[in-house]
Every structure is written in C-alpha cells, then in structure tokens.
Amino acid sequence: MAEAPNDGSRSSPSVFISYARSDAVVAAELATRLEAAGIGVWRDSHVTPGEDWAVAIEGRLRAADYLIILVTHAALASDWVMAETSQAIREYSDRAVTVVPVLLENVEMPLSLSRIQYFDFRGDKQRALDDLVSRLSASVDVNFSEFTPQAFEGLVGDLLVELGFTVEREPQVHGKQFDFRASVPVRDPFGALVTEQWLIDAKHHSSGRVSVQTIREFIGFAHSINASENTKLALITSGQITSAGREILKSAHLRVVEGVELKRILLMRHHLVAKHVDRRPK
Structure with missing residues (x-):
C-alpha cells in the first residue's frame, strides 16, 4: 500500500x-x-x-x-x-x-x-x-509515513516478541550498536531444538528507498560476524530496496524485511500498528 x-x-x-x-x-x-x-x-x-x-x-x-x-x-x-x-x-x-x-x-x-x-x-x-x-x-x-523512527523501532521490537523471539535491546557487538539481539528456538534438520541468534536493525526510511550504502555496510558487518560467531543479521525497514541494492543482496547472507513484506506480516497483527502509530494532530 x-x-x-x-x-x-x-x-x-x-x-x-x-x-x-x-x-x-x-x-x-x-x-x-x-x-x-x-x-x-x-x-x-x-x-x-x-x-x-x-x-x-x-x-x-x-x-x-x-x-x-x-x-x-x-x-x-x-x-x-x-x-x-x-x-x-x-x-x-x-x-x-x-x-x-x-x-x-x-x-x-x-x-x-x-x-x-x-x-x-x-x-x-x-x-x-x-x-x-x-x-x-x-x-x-498502516502508513509508515505516520511513524517516528522511535515508534517504528518499538513496533519492530513488539513484533519480534510476538513472533517468538526473546529480545535484548541495543546490544553492542564488535563496536557496533544494534537495535535488537534476538534469539528464537528452531528445530535443526534432525528434529533437535536449537537456539538461533539474530542481530537486527530497524530502519525507518521516510524517503521510501533503502540506499545501496546502507546495504553494503550491513553486508560488510555480516561477513565479520559470520567469521567469528553463529549469528544471523537482519535489516527490517519501512522502505523498499532499489534494483541496484537487490542485485547486491543476491550473494549476501543478510535477511532484509522490506516495507511491503512487513505490511503483509502486520496485516494479521494490526493491534501492533494501533499501539505504535504516531497519531499527530491532522
């Protein structure tokens, strides 16, 4: 939308x-x-x-x-x-x-x-x-233009909890501050329950587009994280990835949840939007 x-x-x-x-x-x-x-x-x-x-x-x-x-x-x-x-x-x-x-x-x-x-x-x-x-x-x-960056981050945090994550806010990892460190129980291919770790940033983009520079920075950090620990990285954004950014992501180990996918997830959880949307005087 x-x-x-x-x-x-x-x-x-x-x-x-x-x-x-x-x-x-x-x-x-x-x-x-x-x-x-x-x-x-x-x-x-x-x-x-x-x-x-x-x-x-x-x-x-x-x-x-x-x-x-x-x-x-x-x-x-x-x-x-x-x-x-x-x-x-x-x-x-x-x-x-x-x-x-x-x-x-x-x-x-x-x-x-x-x-x-x-x-x-x-x-x-x-x-x-x-x-x-x-x-x-x-x-x-569900108009992300009505959200402040703080409200958008709060929405993402509550969504992670509802999706089953245990969430720690604003962790410091290798000198970089993320919005969330999140863990979730998943089953491995043999059926054993293991804990999956994620480092997640929530980015509100008023322009509607996610810059190539933002993606490159995340990819660079993803390489350093994957080399040292079993942690996944995710970017959850209100914007959309440009065609150039999409090409870069094809070979990257980075999960990006764009605005359109986020809206599809929120379609079933509108109570979260109602809680966090910034109702400024019109």
Missing part, C-alpha cells in the same frame, strides 16, 4: 481480485463486501467494451495495493490467474503490492505462494470473509 501523503490525509487501499471463472460468485461476494467497507476493488468484469483485455489487467494490477488470489484447483489450472500471480510476485519486490492468497479448496499452494500467509475460507467462509474485510479496512492505517 502506498504511503500516505505528507499532509496527513488518508486514502483507501485498492484491491485487484484474481480468480478462475468458476469462482466468480465468491469473487463478486468478496468485492461487494470490500466496496461496502470503502475499499476500491477491480476485477475483470470492469473491462469496458473495446478495451484491450491484457493491457487493462496489467494496468490495474500495477496500480493495486493488494492482489487477492482466490486459490482453487481451477485457479491453479488457469493461465490467466497464474500469470497475474507471477507478475504480482515480481512487482511487490519493487513496490508495495501485497499479495493475499485466499484458500477456498484443499489444494497444494504453488511455490510462488507457499511462503505467504493466507486466509483460509475452507471452513466458516462468512467468518473468514468478515476477518479479511476487517483487516483490509484497518490496513489503511
């Missing part, structure tokens, strides 16, 4: 719904509920007579804040749905397009969606629909 303008005004998120033709009834019901909540929705029925279908879909998808994918056997067999999904996966690495899978049937998630948290409509569909609409309605407030 795009950041709010600097004047403090808000705009509702826009949603593109991707679905197989056999799932049109569910898509229409979802669209009606979202529109009633004040959320702009686009689906293929909005293509006007004489308009190029492929061009129309590509344009609307590029302009969307969220892509909701209705995942069924028919959708996975649809070239159109999978093409829209592939495009969105590419898009959200460079701009804030948040992919939201909605599971309607017992199918195996494709690899492109397997690491993305989904909404499960296989049980109580109405309850799941209410939950999705509620969370997307609230997501209009």
Whole structure:
C-alpha cells in the first residue's frame, strides 16, 4: 500500500481480485463486501467494451495495493490467474503490492505462494470473509509515513516478541550498536531444538528507498560476524530496496524485511500498528 501523503490525509487501499471463472460468485461476494467497507476493488468484469483485455489487467494490477488470489484447483489450472500471480510476485519486490492468497479448496499452494500467509475460507467462509474485510479496512492505517523512527523501532521490537523471539535491546557487538539481539528456538534438520541468534536493525526510511550504502555496510558487518560467531543479521525497514541494492543482496547472507513484506506480516497483527502509530494532530 502506498504511503500516505505528507499532509496527513488518508486514502483507501485498492484491491485487484484474481480468480478462475468458476469462482466468480465468491469473487463478486468478496468485492461487494470490500466496496461496502470503502475499499476500491477491480476485477475483470470492469473491462469496458473495446478495451484491450491484457493491457487493462496489467494496468490495474500495477496500480493495486493488494492482489487477492482466490486459490482453487481451477485457479491453479488457469493461465490467466497464474500469470497475474507471477507478475504480482515480481512487482511487490519493487513496490508495495501485497499479495493475499485466499484458500477456498484443499489444494497444494504453488511455490510462488507457499511462503505467504493466507486466509483460509475452507471452513466458516462468512467468518473468514468478515476477518479479511476487517483487516483490509484497518490496513489503511498502516502508513509508515505516520511513524517516528522511535515508534517504528518499538513496533519492530513488539513484533519480534510476538513472533517468538526473546529480545535484548541495543546490544553492542564488535563496536557496533544494534537495535535488537534476538534469539528464537528452531528445530535443526534432525528434529533437535536449537537456539538461533539474530542481530537486527530497524530502519525507518521516510524517503521510501533503502540506499545501496546502507546495504553494503550491513553486508560488510555480516561477513565479520559470520567469521567469528553463529549469528544471523537482519535489516527490517519501512522502505523498499532499489534494483541496484537487490542485485547486491543476491550473494549476501543478510535477511532484509522490506516495507511491503512487513505490511503483509502486520496485516494479521494490526493491534501492533494501533499501539505504535504516531497519531499527530491532522
């Protein structure tokens, strides 16, 4: 979702719904509920007579804040749905397009969606629909431009705790101060429980972009840490990585959580946003 303008005004998120033709009834019901909540929705029925279908879909998808994918056997067999999904996966690495899978049937998630948290409509569909609409309605407030750096750091700290980390704030490591040292229990390939250590910085970027210099500095420090201790490094940022920075990261042992991925995580934890957002007078 795009950041709010600097004047403090808000705009509702826009949603593109991707679905197989056999799932049109569910898509229409979802669209009606979202529109009633004040959320702009686009689906293929909005293509006007004489308009190029492929061009129309590509344009609307590029302009969307969220892509909701209705995942069924028919959708996975649809070239159109999978093409829209592939495009969105590419898009959200460079701009804030948040992919939201909605599971309607017992199918195996494709690899492109397997690491993305989904909404499960296989049980109580109405309850799941209410939950999705509620969370997307609230997501209009997830505008990192409203956060101070201190509020953003506090949000990240609370998120780490909720994700199961034990957190130490502002540790000094080899002369560098990090925002967090975090440990989390994980299982090794043989099933034994081990503790994974992370050094994490939270960076609020009002410009929306993470500089190459910031990435290079982290990578350099990651090399020195990995040479001496079993510790992972992560950068959690409100901004997005530039294409140049993305190329550098391909060969780096550094976990970067960009703004768009962070928003996707927070979609299921809006109470954390409500706790930390800076409510300045508008």
